[in-house]
Amino acid sequence: REGCAVQLDAFAQMVQHSTHELDASIFEDEHLEKKLKARFSKIGIKLLSTVFFVAENGRYEIHVTVKAQKGSCVETKELAKIVSKCVGRQMVPETKERLAVGKEYCTIVCVEGPAFHTLQGVAKIGKGCECISGDNFSMLELPGGKQGVILSDGMGAGETAHRESSMVVEILEELLEAGFPKETAFQMLNTALVIGREEVRFSTIDVSIFDLYTGKCELAKAGASTTFIKRKNQIEGIRSTSLPLGVVAKLEIDQVVLDLEEGDMVIMVTDGVMDALPVGEQDLLMKMIIEGTHSQNPKEVAHHILEQVLACSGEVPLDDMTVLAVSIWSLEK
DSSP, rough: OHHEEEEEEHHHHHHHHHHHHHHHHHEOHHHHHHHHHHHHHHEEEEEEEEEEOOOSSOOEEEEEEEEETOOOEEHHHHHHHHHHHHEEEEEETTTTTOOOOOOOOOEEEEOOOEEEEEEEEEEEEEEOOOOOOOOOOOEEETTEEEEEEEEEEEESSSHHHHHHHHHHHHHHHHHHHHTHHHHHHHHHHHHHHHHTTTTOOOOOEEEEEEETOOOEEEEEEEOOOEEEEEEEOOOEEEOOOOOOSOOSOOOOEEEEEEEEOOTTTTEEEOHHHHHHHHHOOHHHHHHHHHHTOOOOOOOHHHHHHHHHHHHHHHOOOOEEEEEEEEEEEEEOO
């Protein structure tokens, strides 16, 4: 009951904050609306209404309710180009926006284009070279111009661990995509795993959230293995001291915010990768392995790490092993 009450309080606070933020961000601009209507009319688009938002960081978000006239069909990206010219900022259709405007009224959301993009790569192998792995991962688009990477290691190995970690990743994915803060999402998921279970079954969770506007990366870990940051001149390790999900009712989360530059790479691994290296030398050896590749391709880096760890252990995997690598790059304007 206490766990559920905490989650309800957190949810109420989030709704209240979102409502206040929404009210504060709306602004009116009759001149801009008339300009948009005139430009849209030239390409056969009728503008019904507009809503203008400006976020706390100064980024614009413009909602236009439009339809194509005379049975025509206009690509959404063409609308975004017109919005960009009228506003004087680089605007793009929101992620998962419809591709075209037809004869029925629809609302198209245009947001300011990000300054960065990411590339991802993964390498994995099951315990004893089995096809089914207890590790699961997801790469997803998040609200506000962010991208998330989730990596989970279920207790044990094989099909049971796979089901557990898969459930954790799917639920967390839905919560984050719905706009829940990662702290609230972690706590809600942990409460769901703890309540109603007679036996303890846990899963580690490792999340990296990349802000494609600022280049910042937020790391959140619960019982997860070390995350490595590969920069131009150094390699940094971020360790976790918290317990996995599903162990205790009140979850502690390790959180770190990093400022990334072009070409920096975030490397996430599960316990099976680190445990395959000699005890006491794991972080040092992993840094040496990462330094051993000069590739900037995340997929090549992930496979290089997994191959080197397997070669170092000299035996078949004793646990599921997964390596996720994500690099960040500037977008040319």
